[in-house]
Amino acid sequence: MAEAHQAVAFQFTISPEGIDLHLSYQALNQIYLSGLRSWKKRISRIKNRIIKGVYPASPSSWLFVVIAILATMYMQSDPSMGLIAKIRDHLPLSLSLSAQGQTVLSALLFSTLLWLSLILALRFCLKLLLSYHRWMFELHGRMSTKTKVWATLVRLLSSRKPLLYSYQTSLPHLPVPPIKDTLERYLESVKPLQDMAGFQRMMRLAAEFEKSLGNRLQRYLKLKALWATNYVSDWWEEYVYLRSRSPIMVNSNYYGMDFLYVTPTASQAARAGNTITALFLYRRKVNREELNPSRIPGTVIPLCAAQCERMFNTTRTPGEETDVLQHWQDSEFVAVYHRGRYFRLWVYRAGRLLSPREIQYQIQRILDDPSSPSPGEDKLGALTAGNRSDS
Template sequence: MVLCTLHSLRMTNSGKKLIRPPFPLFTKFPSRIERAGYKLYNYLDNSLYPVRPFYFGAAVAASTAYFTRFEDSSKLLQLVPKIGESAVSQYVRLCAVSLSTAYLPVFFSRFVLRHFYFKYKKWLYENPKNPSTLTKVWGMIRSLLSLTPPRLKSCDALLPSLPVPALEDTVERFLESIRQLHSKEELAAIDKMARDFLEGEGPKLQRFTKLYALFKDNYVTGFWETYAYHYSRSSLLINSSVAHVDLFSDIPATQAVRAAHIVYIEFLSQLSIDRQTYSPVNMLGGGLVCARHYDKMYAVSRVPGKTVDHLDNYGISRHVIVLHDGGIYRIDVVDENDRIYSVDQLSDVFIELLTRPDTKVEGAEGRIPALTHDKRNDWHMNRRRFFESIPKNKKALKEIETAAFVIVLSPVNDWDYDQENPDTLSRFMKSMLTGEGANRWVDKSLNYIIGKNGRCGGTTEHSIADGSEFDHIMENFVWMENDIINYPPLDVQIAREKSFNITEAKERGVKFAERIEIEVSEEMATEISRCFSTHEEAASDVDMASLIYRGWGKGRIKKCGCSPDAFVQMAIQLANYRDQGRFVLTYEPASSRFYANSRTETLRSVTDESCEFVRAMEDGGKTDRCTRASLLRKACELHSTHNRDCMVNKGVDRHLFVLFVMSQATGTSSPFLNHYIQQEWLLSTSHVPNVTNTMKEDNEFSDKSWLGASFGAVAKTGYGICYRFAGNHSICAHISSYHSAKNTDSQRFRANLEKAFEDLSTLFD
């Protein structure tokens, strides 16, 4: 019986349009020679873009033929001095001239792209209906580039380095951003510190930063990854990692079948990124943005250090790790002939594992992954004591850390989305964020969790990349699930599992899961128990509330003349003001991927205009509806402008962050930077963008919309809010806080946010 059917090209319901998968459906795992071959080709392709290697090779061949034919009469060839009379020297001279001639168009094209196309940013601020001449030229180049669409990393070497902003501009923007957050006395004190900084230590730190930037394509990213992530000694779950859940109404599947699909799709995704066949064309910016961090999505492990962590990147991997019933298993996704297992074969593997008798591992041996939930310095010591110093455990650890990703088979059977009971989704999302204490290998870049009822989600280690990369992978997964892979009816899946025969499965050429044995000493068991208990306490403190607002979506917001993201940010400001009675420092990440090796900048949501709007909404009806609507549009417009500013290196926080790092590295005392770094983001928000425009989320396909992601609140007395637009029909928001905080309550904030959506909507009725 065939469990599912894969189509590299599939007809839509209309029978007219062909749907291509987001990446090739590879059937074979590359050998070392094959991988070296396509890596070389990718290097050449990236080095020559926008000219393809084939055309460059043809140009070289044509040039060589021309100069060979007209060697004696070619003036260009005569300009190159002879280096000898031998045939070899003449051939070298001929090749050099041919290569130079063929490379001239490449050089000119890349020069224009590097020094004009990728540096020009004024198009972001202009009216598309009345662009300037330079923007028209920029648009013409973009149209030409569409004839040779970039591959995943074609543009990385062409993107400009991130420049260091003017010190005075950054300080002035910072002071402007905090005007509504402090009293007059506090603002006066901060202003004095800022002026002293500009006249004192600031210029020296700025010179150090500019000198450092001369040797880096991005003066922020290295420091950001090290000090914002890897230097943190806190446990990763809740404090750093991000989580996600699946769709409004997921495809009915058993646990084994769903696990097989996830492994198959994500394994192909891994190979596609490695080959650069992961299509960037539908991405934000048409693929003309930084894609360097995709290489860290799979087969990567964060290694704990005594004072600082680091990432180990294993390239591509042939196996995945499965956590099930307390056991740790290795599942090969490739057979001995390098053939990638089909979905049917992988289903056999998971069915066999799930039907094994007596697989439950009790006690400390069944909670070994809890060690990874610990504080990073403690996990570093335990990793050395219990793994690296014991040969058997060291080998087991290597198998885990070199895996492509981790699959968790959870016994939980009630994960779901119920429109009538939002707390069902809240429990689902919280479980993805916190885990159950011992069923995540936290160091791995990706953990996928499948419940007993087939619902799934995941946990991602955040230092590897940012939301746009995570979203791209998720949207491609949804694309594959809904449009490329056909699931059989659930009763067919269940019947197949009931009639499963191990002998027949072996005949189909599969290798079953292998248990990874780890020696657990008494001392190790004590540490496992401590880590498990500590994490349980931390997880119980997390207060998660999910809101799926189904009144309307981004389409209505656009008709109101507002940016959807800015609109939700104003709703969050209104909800937080009602919840806390004041304005607080608010974080929203903004993309800076127009620059080489870039990640994010901070978009500060609190402005004079946003506060004026919120106060007007709370003045007891003194301000009429039209005025409130006008204030909302004005606040949204400024928010969108600030977002564009962040995209073009006019933000505040990354520059100040690097200056603070420089002050610490040089032993420079800076009261202003110390004040800056100590400020708490009491409201941390993140918009999950749609980066591919491939998910079907219109009203007709509303059940196939993605429910979104979440993260732990950054401040212990604050909120973390992650939201996305599910087409034009819903807004998905997930709110986190901590029960131990006396001033926060996620359910209360959810009610305030829902009311804020409704109140803002009435402004445009």
């Protein structure tokens, strides 16, 4: 019972003599540390949102713009061409500020709007530069002057060290190919599979589709492409990935290994401890966005980093017709499978990631555990080998 009492922060009993209250300071301390860690992570995420939200500029550039505007006004010049005066005239009457205070406040508002406009302009220019594709057709070892100028401009606009997701809002949208090109590629792909009569029939059906339903669907695609960075990603995720009823064991699952050709130790528990620690250290960098964005090798073109967000803390829950992706902001344990048994292994203590040696000790206890699996527990893994609906 002592262990159960320590698991709660407080308990009280009512007796004829009054209320007897007992506090567990250890549990309260754990609650305090958990809340502190949660707020630290929340503040870090807010900070990263601000930094990547103003990229390719920096938050400190706002202060530079404000100082420049105020210095220009101090020199008896109006850089806003009358906009600061108009902002001052439309300030709420409830502000009990002096005339000088209202002017400074108006200058701050104008500087902020100018700063945001500059950020949008820089982001638009970066998106236009990243839409350039002529570099793919350059001869190896030879680069045209136009491509050199393009690469220089991209480096200048992205000279600040970016976070992992800094380029997400600057990446160009996936263009919708013309329906005529799509039908031509389709006919080219089915031509080897059809005889002459069948191919003639496919050509007629393609022409009818282009004149009727095809053009209407094309307009819908273009409308979606206006607000979606990738008009096909959500459909691909649902209809190709989540709605697939084939077994995921050999079709979708992935795995990781520590060393392939090097054996630093023969201890299975030690290798597992090192691997788990390395994975959590990598997850920490992903959460803090400390990783450099991936780029096409040999170029300055950044790649989309959206897939990194669900690399950890994400599971695919099976359903009858479609599966559901579930993602958690944080997780402090890993699931360990050994001899038909599942264990929940906690890898954090008071906000500190356990060392490889400490995790090795926990893994070794699992390996030495002689207990038997619960009824049916050893057969749960077989469900991923069957059809999703049947399982």
